[in-house]
Amino acid sequence: MRVTQGMLAANSLKQISNSYNKLETLQNQLSTGKKITRPSDDPVVATKGMAYRSNLSEVNQYKRNLTEAQSWFDNSESGLEQVNSILQRTKELVVQGLNGTNGSDDRQAIAREIEQLKMDYMQVGNTQVAGNYIFNGVNVGAPPISENTSGMIESNINLDPFSIEVSKGIQLRVNIHAENIFGQGSFDLMNNIQTAFEQNDVSSLKDLSTQLDTQISTLLAERSELGARSNRLELIGNRLDSQEITATKMLSDNEDAEIEKVITDLTVQESLHRAALGVGAQIIQPTLLDFLR
Numbered sequence: 001m002r003v004t005q006g007m008l009a010a011n012s013l014k015q016i017s018n019s020y021n022k023l024e025t026l027q028n029q030l031s032t033g034k035k036i037t038r039p040s041d042d043p044v045v046a047t048k049g050m051a052y053r054s055n056l057s058e059v060n061q062y063k064r065n066l067t068e069a070q071s072w073f074d075n076s077e078s079g080l081e082q083v084n085s086i087l088q089r090t091k092e093l094v095v096q097g098l099n100g101t102n103g104s105d106d107r108q109a110i111a112r113e114i115e116q117l118k119m120d121y122m123q124v125g126n127t128q129v130a131g132n133y134i135f136n137g138v139n140v141g142a143p144p145i146s147e148n149t150s151g152m153i154e155s156n157i158n159l160d161p162f163s164i165e166v167s168k169g170i171q172l173r174v175n176i177h178a179e180n181i182f183g184q185g186s187f188d189l190m191n192n193i194q195t196a197f198e199q200n201d202v203s204s205l206k207d208l209s210t211q212l213d214t215q216i217s218t219l220l221a222e223r224s225e226l227g228a229r230s231n232r233l234e235l236i237g238n239r240l241d242s243q244e245i246t247a248t249k250m251l252s253d254n255e256d257a258e259i260e261k262v263i264t265d266l267t268v269q270e271s272l273h274r275a276a277l278g279v280g281a282q283i284i285q286p287t288l289l290d291f292l293r
Helices: 005-032 043-098 104-125 178-182 184-198 202-255 259-284 288-292
Strands: 145-147 153-155 163-167 170-173
Touching: 005 259, 043 104, 043 163, 043 184, 043 202, 104 145, 104 153, 104 178, 104 184, 153 184, 163 202, 170 202, 178 184, 178 202, 184 202
Parallel strands: none
Antiparallel strands: 145 153, 163 170
């Protein structure tokens, strides 16, 4: 095959065009820090990148869910701590009422304090976090405790567990068994203690004191269970942190360009490009007069 001037020029232009494309690719990698800027650059890298990014997004969502769950635990623990203070103070007052040194006026004064403790108890039961009533099961939009027209406290707690997905396939209950702490029996007990003081009924206080001890024991058990679930949540959080690091590394290994290699390749490619331009200039430069000389 005869090699013509036109073929040499066409091949030279083709090689120069390819060189420009390589320069563009390397300059894009250098400016973006990524191996590819569009899926067509490397479909395999693009497909893997989508999978890794989806995995990372999933982990980040679970971490947000975990933060939400931790908020429920923290606020529940705070509420239980307040209930514990209320019950302990009530116990002190009951013991004080049983010692026989208090007169009728003293017991009336204790009854008024019991009444205020009872109202505070009710308010703790209606604790809201971000607009949600955390002690009312899945019925988070309505208060579980209310006061009727007769001034009596009524408890209407939803018993369904409120759970949050904190990891793939893991639903963790974030609310307590509120019926054990804020059930109707708890407020009836507080009301009966108040009534016993109002009626100067010391004999009833002995039985009520025993019931109060049982209620305090129930509260301690609930706090223990809540603490155990909180510890589990911490372990899940540690695992999610590890998964996030792994997913980020895999995404980086798949997509991020090695800058030092890109700079080296770009330098080499610029040298080759200048050489190609020089050779092309030598091929195209001769004119008809150059042949005729």
